[in-house]
Amino acid sequence: MSPPTALRILxxxxxxxxxxxxxxxxxxxxxxxxxxxxGLLEAGCNIVAVLPADVFLPERLAQIQPDMIxxxxxxxxxxxxxxxxxxxxxxxxxxxxxxxxEDTTHVRDAIAAGVNAYVVAGLAPERVKPVLExxxxxxxxEEGLRRELADARTQLQERKLVDRAxxxxxxxxxxxxxxxxxxxxxxxxxxxxxxxxxxxRLIDANELLA
Numbered sequence: 624m625s626p627p628t629a630l631r632i633l634x635x636x637x638x639x640x641x642x643x644x645x646x647x648x649x650x651x652x653x654x655x656x657x658x659x660x661x662g663l664l665e666a667g668c669n670i671v672a673v674l675p676a677d678v679f680l681p682e683r684l685a686q687i688q689p690d691m692i693x694x695x696x697x698x699x700x701x702x703x704x705x706x707x708x709x710x711x712x713x714x715x716x717x718x719x720x721x722x723x724x725e726d727t728t729h730v731r732d733a734i735a736a737g738v739n740a741y742v743v744a745g746l747a748p749e750r751v752k753p754v755l756e757x758x759x760x761x762x763x764x765e766e767g768l769r770r771e772l773a774d775a776r777t778q779l780q781e782r783k784l785v786d787r788a789x790x791x792x793x794x795x796x797x798x799x800x801x802x803x804x805x806x807x808x809x810x811x812x813x814x815x816x817x818x819x820x821x822x823x824r825l826i827d828a829n830e831l832l833a
Contacts, residue, residue: 631689635674659693659695676706680710684714689716692719695721695722717761719754720740739758785819788803788807788822788823788826791825807821
């Protein structure tokens with residue numbers, strides 16, 4: 624799925640694009656960062672903020688609510704990435720890392736931590752959009768898998784609660800499993816409760832009386 628035309632991008636990077644003219648390395652890094660931002664704008668993205676990777680990042684992310692986070696890291700890509708991953712732990716968003724750090728030994732860890740695309744220096748502006756499209760598609764796919772897994776875990780937990788509640792009724796009322804289930808269903812409808820919620824109440828009440 625292609626990103627929307629006005630994809631709201633938050634860039635995590637040093638904010639200045641005007642380094643010391645005598646610092647050749649900083650000048651090259653600033654030019655790379657400028658090229659990246661041009662590519663984002665040409666891709667139809669809306670750069671809503673450029674923030675440093677500091678202790679205020681989680682709060683700023685919560686305020687701005689970007690659609691995607693671009694990490695424009697220099698040689699300290701790993702340190703910057705750790706800040707971003709921690710900042711998005713409770714509100715996941717697609718993360719794309721652009722870096723000039725040619726040490727790719729930690730790429731696997733970065734992907735495992737939540738980075739959806741990892742790009743080492745040299746990306747032309749016209750290739751930025753395809754990278755974002757792939758990153759967004761991968762993020763959406765992974766989030767779908769996470770939801771499916773969470774749903775499966777919830778269903779399993781609820782099934783266990785219902786089984787425990789059936790066991791309580793079978794012991795107390797001397798009924799069969801099918802009869803216990805039917806009684807649980809009727810009570811849940813009469814009280815307007817989900818079957819799992821009713822089962823939990825029955826379990827809690829039984830524990831108080833034990």
